[in-house]
Amino acid sequence: TTTYDIELIPGDGIGPEVVDAALPLIRAVADDHGLAFDITRRDWGTEYYLEQGEMMPEDGVSRLADSDAIFLGAVGHPTVPDHVTLHGLLLPIRKGLDQYICKRPNVLFEGIETPLQGYDAGDIDFVVYRENTEGEYADIGGREHRGFNHETAVQSALFTREGTERIVRAAFEAATERDGHLTSVTKSNAQAHSMVFWDDIVEEVSEDYPSVTVERLLVDAASMDLIRRPHEFDIIVASNLFGDILTDIGAQITGSMGLAPSGNIHPGDENPSMFEPVHGSAPDIVGDGVANPLATVLSWSMLLEDVGEKTAATALWDAVTNQLADGAAPRTPDLGGDATTEAVVDDLRSRL
Ligand code: NAD
Ligand code: IPM
Ligand code: MN
Numbered sequence: 001t002t003t004y005d006i007e008l009i010p011g012d013g014i015g016p017e018v019v020d021a022a023l024p025l026i027r028a029v030a031d032d033h034g035l036a037f038d039i040t041r042r043d044w045g046t047e048y049y050l051e052q053g054e055m056m057p058e059d060g061v062s063r064l065a066d067s068d069a070i071f072l073g074a075v076g077h078p079t080v081p082d083h084v085t086l087h088g089l090l091l092p093i094r095k096g097l098d099q100y101i102c103k104r105p106n107v108l109f110e111g112i113e114t115p116l117q118g119y120d121a122g123d124i125d126f127v128v129y130r131e132n133t134e135g136e137y138a139d140i141g142g143r144e145h146r147g148f149n150h151e152t153a154v155q156s157a158l159f160t161r162e163g164t165e166r167i168v169r170a171a172f173e174a175a176t177e178r179d180g181h182l183t184s185v186t187k188s189n190a191q192a193h194s195m196v197f198w199d200d201i202v203e204e205v206s207e208d209y210p211s212v213t214v215e216r217l218l219v220d221a222a223s224m225d226l227i228r229r230p231h232e233f234d235i236i237v238a239s240n241l242f243g244d245i246l247t248d249i250g251a252q253i254t255g256s257m258g259l260a261p262s263g264n265i266h267p268g269d270e271n272p273s274m275f276e277p278v279h280g281s282a283p284d285i286v287g288d289g290v291a292n293p294l295a296t297v298l299s300w301s302m303l304l305e306d307v308g309e310k311t312a313a314t315a316l317w318d319a320v321t322n323q324l325a326d327g328a329a330p331r332t333p334d335l336g337g338d339a340t341t342e343a344v345v346d347d348l349r350s351r352l
Contacts, residue, residue: 168237
């Protein structure tokens, strides 16, 4: 057996619900394929913060660094401001481990209803390559003159040549392995520094990929077109903030936030990558036992693929596809059913 060293951070809200529900299934897939996971569970998050005054230990990121992969549930809790929790746990990991590609597939599965009319399974199938370490999330800025009428807040976005080029190049590479169509989403009509720089880099990199057709869209028009003509997208590359927003649209047009998986990828062996559902801690349904575990299961499939276990990854992905296509299978309320998280996972086990 090959053993993988996995760091597990269930986090807040429905994070632990979906992570723990999925674990027996993940172990079962591992067994089936002669693999094992050596899992280190980290109780970091908002409860930890309320006791310790920090979301994770100071050397938290480096404790994760030697693993083969990281799995995270969700971060964020109504009792502590989001900027404290997210800048204390999730964002420093993405940045600290240089996971510069945030890869977010959006697939309309058979058996899933989209709010858009006239789309069948497979008609929507695109992947967002979101820049994941800089841009609008660079955390540069400040507030001056608190409480006075002339109070100001500055929030700067940082776009480096290296940071922009590597995400753009990764997206072009991905396009060559798919349908060869890349959409670069910017706001270069208004943001004449960073986004024109981004456009220039897309232009430069495109010369190395003559087989890829390149389309440029402004983010407002792209948001519209994801609703109007989602079938025409293949690979989308966007900055940190724009990629964040577009992937919530992507999740909803392919059925539910509860179905959308993601990977924060550091290519190569230097650092581990981190996998997590796109959704957050969903305080509105926490404790009800009805959080959809499928985004988590699909994210585990992405993890398995990333560590090289393609067969196991496919088994897990196919079990989900198979369940969704079965009208009699249990579904959580976000997909129009009344099943629990556990029931969905139990059913998946029978489909492996
Ligand atoms: P959210 O994704 O938590 O929830 C948005 C909506 O989607 C809610 O109605 C929720 O019930 C529903 N939903 C989300 N996941 C679901 C699932 N698995 N099954 C069924 N329904 C699901 O976004 P939000 O409400 O904007 O944020 C809540 C908290 O989560 C905030 O603190 C926010 O900062 C944080 N957040 C964290 C992450 C992360 O950890 N990666 C991502 C997004 C938001
Ligand atoms: C996501 C989330 C995070 C992000 C938040 C919680 C900081 O929305 O993973 O999509 O913006 O990256
Ligand atoms: Mn988001």
